[in-house]
Amino acid sequence: MSTVPLTKFGAELLKQELHQLKTRERHAVISAIAEARSHGDLSENAEYDAAKERQSFVEGRIADLEGKLSSAQIIDPATLDAEGRIVFASTVDLDDLETGEKVTYQIVGEDEADLKEKKVSITSPIARALIGKYAGDIIAVQAPAGVREYEVIDVRYI
Known part of the structure; x- marks a missing residue:
């Protein structure tokens, strides 16, 4: 299995989601299934079907997160010393040569990417x-x- 690059912050977010799924969501689904079972006939019980579908989703997501975290290569940008070279987890200031607009992006793993937060996938x-x-x-x-052409203005490891 290949490694999945994650920033330290991204790994923490995945760990928090995994904890939430295991401690809250899993128990809520089990309660919903028990409640739906108490209504009797399962063959025409929409609540039971919905709860089982939710359980399948939660268990699948737990397995997905555990797999990603077990194969993660966690990189703390603050400890990088790439001598000014752009690498994974770098924060980069760019100048759009066509519009003159200044933009800043951090290069992160696929699970962390969020353009609204200026985080782009590797x-x-x-x-x-x-x-x-x-x-x-x-x-x-x-x-x-x-x-589109950009000039690299600055490279930071934060």
Whole structure:
């Protein structure tokens, strides 16, 4: 099994979700199944079917999270020393050469990616273009609207 890169923060979020599923959701589903069973005939019991479906989802998500965490390579950006090179978990300040707009992204694992929080997946086109570059480099990214060029302004490990 290959390793899954996660930032320290991302691993904590997955651990919190796993804890929530195991301690609260699992018990709530068991209670809902017991309640639905008490209504009698299970063949036409929509509440029972819904509770069993929810149980299947919760157990599947627990297994998924446990698998990801067991194969995770957890990286703390604060401990990185990549000598200014863009690597996984780096926070990068960019200047869009076409619009002059300044943007900041952190390169994270797939489970952590959230564009609203300026976190891009390591597998995204922009992250793949950034990896290995330094401040001052110009990168070209294939976007849906065409090629976009950015200048790397700063690389931080925070």
